[in-house]
Amino acid sequence: MFQFLEPHAPLVTLKVDGRDVQVPAGASVALALLANTGGPTRYSPAAHGPRAPFCLMGVCHECTVEIEGQGITRSCLSTVCPGMRISTETGNGTL
Structure with a gap:
């Protein structure tokens, strides 16, 4: 399981799929989810296989979620x- 390295950072509360989650301020959404x-x-649109954040730098697009209803x-x-x-498991749409 992942854990935050800076335990003394102030915490913020988010809603992930309707559930309250507390994470350090300044963290990426991907880190909060991991x-x-x-x-x-999410699940891939073709094979419906499970997907999760991978590269953590915007290259792979495996970490897509819906944030504040603004789409992928x-x-x-x-x-x-x-x-x-944040809403997870929205995938990349349909093929």
């Missing part, structure tokens, strides 16, 4: 904000 979901963040977003390039709403 540390708190314990499973895939790469979670590794987004910073958490207090009260942010």
Whole structure:
């Protein structure tokens, strides 16, 4: 399981799939998901295989989620904000 290296950073509360999650301020959404979901963040549209954040730098697009209802977003390039709403398992749409 992942854990945060800076335990003294102030915490912010997010909603991930309707569940409250606390993470350090300034963390990426991908890191927040890796540390708190314990499973895939989406399923591939073709094979429906489980997918999760991989490269953590915006190249692979495996970390896509819906943030604040704004459609598919790469979670590794987004910073958490207090009260942010994140929906996982939206995939990349249909083929």
